[in-house]
Amino acid sequence: MTRTGPEIRCTDLAKNFGKGATLLEAVAPLSLSFAAGQMTALVGPSGCGKSTVLRMIAGLEQPSAGQILLGGQTPQDMQRQGALAMAFQDASLLPWRSVRGNVALARKLARLPGDTAAVEDIIARVGLSGFEDARPAELSGGMRQRVAIARCLITQPRVLLLDEPFGAVDELTRARLNLELPPLWQASGTTALMVTHSVREAVALADRVLVFSSRPARVVGDIAIPAEARSDTALQGALVEQVNAALAQGWSDHAAHAQPWAAQ
Numbered sequence: 001m002t003r004t005g006p007e008i009r010c011t012d013l014a015k016n017f018g019k020g021a022t023l024l025e026a027v028a029p030l031s032l033s034f035a036a037g038q039m040t041a042l043v044g045p046s047g048c049g050k051s052t053v054l055r056m057i058a059g060l061e062q063p064s065a066g067q068i069l070l071g072g073q074t075p076q077d078m079q080r081q082g083a084l085a086m087a088f089q090d091a092s093l094l095p096w097r098s099v100r101g102n103v104a105l106a107r108k109l110a111r112l113p114g115d116t117a118a119v120e121d122i123i124a125r126v127g128l129s130g131f132e133d134a135r136p137a138e139l140s141g142g143m144r145q146r147v148a149i150a151r152c153l154i155t156q157p158r159v160l161l162l163d164e165p166f167g168a169v170d171e172l173t174r175a176r177l178n179l180e181l182p183p184l185w186q187a188s189g190t191t192a193l194m195v196t197h198s199v200r201e202a203v204a205l206a207d208r209v210l211v212f213s214s215r216p217a218r219v220v221g222d223i224a225i226p227a228e229a230r231s232d233t234a235l236q237g238a239l240v241e242q243v244n245a246a247l248a249q250g251w252s253d254h255a256a257h258a259q260p261w262a263a264q
């Protein structure tokens with residue numbers, strides 16, 4: 001079964017943490033939209049609010065202001081339908097459950113009927129055949145990330161949210177995961193958002209890269225990644241440069257804003 005993803009619209013989205021003297025404006029009013037079935041990568045300086053935006057879209061964090069609609073529905077509606085899946089950097093698997101147990105549990109939590117064949121199939125597709133009974137502690141970091149992705153995909157989510165999913169693994173493993181895993185969600189028309197610190201990863205995986213400035217984040221770059229870039233390393237290199245230039249522009253704008261004399 002294929003469940004195509006919705007368009008995601010964030011309107012005047014804002015998030016503050018704390019109050020009074022400790023008030024922190026994590027996300028200043030920001031309006032963003034993400035096309036149905038596309039993978040968008042969010043990049044920007046540390047602390048600019050990328051994860052907070054993702055967590056609000058996931059319904060894990062309540063916005064202080066503004067609205068999020070996924071094909072006209074709220075994140076909570078999507079969660080209730082088991083249509084939304086999120087993977088974090090630390091994989092956050094249950095240590096006492098096997099690979100099979102962790103993946104099967106995700107279906108249960110999404111209120112989907114058990115499906116042993118689908119669980120076995122997704123474990124094989126992320127390259128973990130033979131490790132079905134292993135506990136997370138017996139797996140490498142890259143293997144744990146694969147389980148985390150399998151756990152997302154087993155629910156056939158319409159929306160996939162990835163927060164630095166490959167951040168905790170070495171460069172080589174990361175490059176391999178970058179090649180092997182995206183086809184698993186690209187084919188099904190899932191709307192996907194990924195936060196990453198790696199500009200190369202963003203360009204390699206996404207259809208679009210959105211570049212944020214330092215907090216309070218503004219969009220300082222919105223770069224479309226044409227499909228041919230997947231097989232054209234020169235084009236990939238040029239796009240990486242373009243994203244890096246937008247990041248640098250975001251930094252200098254921010255510095256000039258914070259210290260008006262810096263621009264003189």
Ligand SMILES: Nc1ncnc2c1ncn2[C@@H]1O[C@H](COP(=O)(O)OP(=O)(O)OP(=O)(O)O)[C@@H](O)[C@H]1O
Pocket residue numbers: 017018024026044045046047048049050051052053
């Ligand atoms: N639960 C929270 N309570 C208080 N402050 C928070 C909370 N979550 C995030 N923040 C703050 O909000 C700001 C944005 O954080 P966020 O994690 O969204 O940034 P980020 O761009 O994802 O950073 P990084 O790239 O380092 O992961 C930061 O200043 C952070 O300290």
